[in-house]
Amino acid sequence: MKFHELDMEKKKNKNRVGRGISAGQGKTAGRGTKGQKARTGKKLRAGFEGGQNSLMTRIPKLKGFKGYKAKAQIVYTENLQFVSGKIIDNFTLTEASLIANPYHSVKIITRGEVTKAFTVTVQGASKSATELIEKAGGTFEAIPVPQRAKTTVTEK
Numbered sequence: 001m002k003f004h005e006l007d008m009e010k011k012k013n014k015n016r017v018g019r020g021i022s023a024g025q026g027k028t029a030g031r032g033t034k035g036q037k038a039r040t041g042k043k044l045r046a047g048f049e050g051g052q053n054s055l056m057t058r059i060p061k062l063k064g065f066k067g068y069k070a071k072a073q074i075v076y077t078e079n080l081q082f083v084s085g086k087i088i089d090n091f092t093l094t095e096a097s098l099i100a101n102p103y104h105s106v107k108i109i110t111r112g113e114v115t116k117a118f119t120v121t122v123q124g125a126s127k128s129a130t131e132l133i134e135k136a137g138g139t140f141e142a143i144p145v146p147q148r149a150k151t152t153v154t155e156k
Helices: 055-061 077-082 090-095 127-135
Strands: 073-076 106-109 119-122 139-142
Touching: 073 077, 077 106, 077 127, 106 119, 106 127, 127 139
Parallel strands: 073 106, 119 139
Antiparallel strands: none
């Protein structure tokens, strides 16, 4: 069947509700009796389910939902040579402009070679990256994400 072969008819006119008993939708005009949905004026917001957990807030619990957790910042093994010093952590990587934020998880990925021996203390590294670091005479240690220092407000 092709589009031009379809039998298209004009849509039936909308039913005019609230025009008396004989019209079939008189008195309450199909809105039931009383309640928030029976009133004129402002309607309920989209997705409102009477206080029940709405579909939009249930969606993250469904299969296939991608969480809001930020992905780790990636540093390649070939870029480790640009870091000054023997110890590499989140703060030294930030100083070398290899990552944007030191208070965020970092993962070392294999690309290129490691020429110097480093002590790498970040949140994660691929197996091949740890092997490269250890092959060059360095060590790798996984640590938790550094936390920001808590500031205290002093009153005058």
